[in-house]
Amino acid sequence: MTLLTSEEQFIWNCARRWRNPTPEMLAGPLNWRRVAEIGRTNRMETLLRDLLIRLDAWDGLPPDARAILQKGADKYARNAAIMGDSLHTYLHMAADRGIDTAVLKGLSISINLYGNPAMRPGGDIDVLVREKDVAASLDILEEMGIGQNWPNLMRDDYYTRHHLHQQRCTADLTLWYEIHWALDHPLTRLTIDYEGMMDRATSGTLLDAPVRDLSWEDNLIALCVHLVKHAVYLTAVLDRPDLPRILLADGMLMYFLDVAELVNLRGAALDWPELAARCHA
Numbered sequence: 001m002t003l004l005t006s007e008e009q010f011i012w013n014c015a016r017r018w019r020n021p022t023p024e025m026l027a028g029p030l031n032w033r034r035v036a037e038i039g040r041t042n043r044m045e046t047l048l049r050d051l052l053i054r055l056d057a058w059d060g061l062p063p064d065a066r067a068i069l070q071k072g073a074d075k076y077a078r079n080a081a082i083m084g085d086s087l088h089t090y091l092h093m094a095a096d097r098g099i100d101t102a103v104l105k106g107l108s109i110s111i112n113l114y115g116n117p118a119m120r121p122g123g124d125i126d127v128l129v130r131e132k133d134v135a136a137s138l139d140i141l142e143e144m145g146i147g148q149n150w151p152n153l154m155r156d157d158y159y160t161r162h163h164l165h166q167q168r169c170t171a172d173l174t175l176w177y178e179i180h181w182a183l184d185h186p187l188t189r190l191t192i193d194y195e196g197m198m199d200r201a202t203s204g205t206l207l208d209a210p211v212r213d214l215s216w217e218d219n220l221i222a223l224c225v226h227l228v229k230h231a232v233y234l235t236a237v238l239d240r241p242d243l244p245r246i247l248l249a250d251g252m253l254m255y256f257l258d259v260a261e262l263v264n265l266r267g268a269a270l271d272w273p274e275l276a277a278r279c280h281a
Contacts, residue, residue: 003242007034011042012244014051015257021051032065042253043121045072050116073118080117083107083125084207086144086175090127091209093140101137102128102201102212104180104222105258111206113261120254124176126165128214128222130198131181134166141168141177149173162186183225190225191281197221216266217275223262227255 004012006028013025039048049069052058058066084107094101102108104126110119129137138156141147146168159166164182169175184190197218204213214222228234231252237243247253263270 008248011038018047018051032062036065036068040072041251045069046076046119049073077118079122087125088207088209091211095210099133100198100212102214104128126178128180134181137179220262223258
């Protein structure tokens with residue numbers, strides 16, 4: 001017996017089958033407003049809208065449900081355009097100054113895994129650089145008009161000692177960057193070799209700008225670290241029969257889908273023994 005409502009099961013099925021949806025997914029009555037609300041909570045507005053359009057079901061949705069999904073999809077598209085323009089400039093400036101820069105999550109995953117820059121939510125732009133290049137990266141942002149504008153931002157030396165990134169934003173607080181030298185706080189149990197991660201990165205392009213592409217093994221590590229940082233309860237609920245409902249209630253399904261999509265698309269080519277060794281280290 002499923003522990004999911006019909007609406008929750010539909011969302012779950014969409015996450016699993018969004019690349020190849022079939023009309024059978026629409027069988028049975030659904031509360032479409034509830035579907036839209038669950039989708040919004042799980043940051044899936046673009047995915048759901050595009051899937052329903054492909055199934056010729058979009059125009060038949062109740063107006064309130066359609067409005068919820070369209071509003072979210074429009075927001076993601078606007079954010080992707082704004083962040084894409086800014087990141088394009090930053091990456092060119094970083095490359096000109098010899099700063100190795102990898103883009104974490106966000107636009108990189110949206111484009112390289114989903115083929116749509118507006119598929120995932122993007123609250124900020126996360127980049128990973130070598131620790132020695134953090135100051136130079138911040139200088140670039142300052143030249144772009146992106147600085148220490150948030151009134152609650154602490155001094156840089158606090159973040160250097162206790163955190164994993166420096167944070168900057170535009171004066172209107174609408175565009176944010178996080179310049180990472182690590183993926184998690186220094187006092188956690190993680191012992192990731194970030195220099196090795198950057199050494200393994202290869203030359204690539206993103207948004208027609210030069211970038212360092214993390215290996216897919218390292219990308220998987222980065223996505224998993226991001227996931228467990230937000231779902232700290234995960235190990236306590238893994239064996240519960242209502243785990244899917246817990247994930248949906250917490251709004252985490254899109255982050256799990258990131259991991260699943262990488263494994264589905266790249267799993268056959270991943271060096272799993274090497275990946276396990278890096279995680280064990």
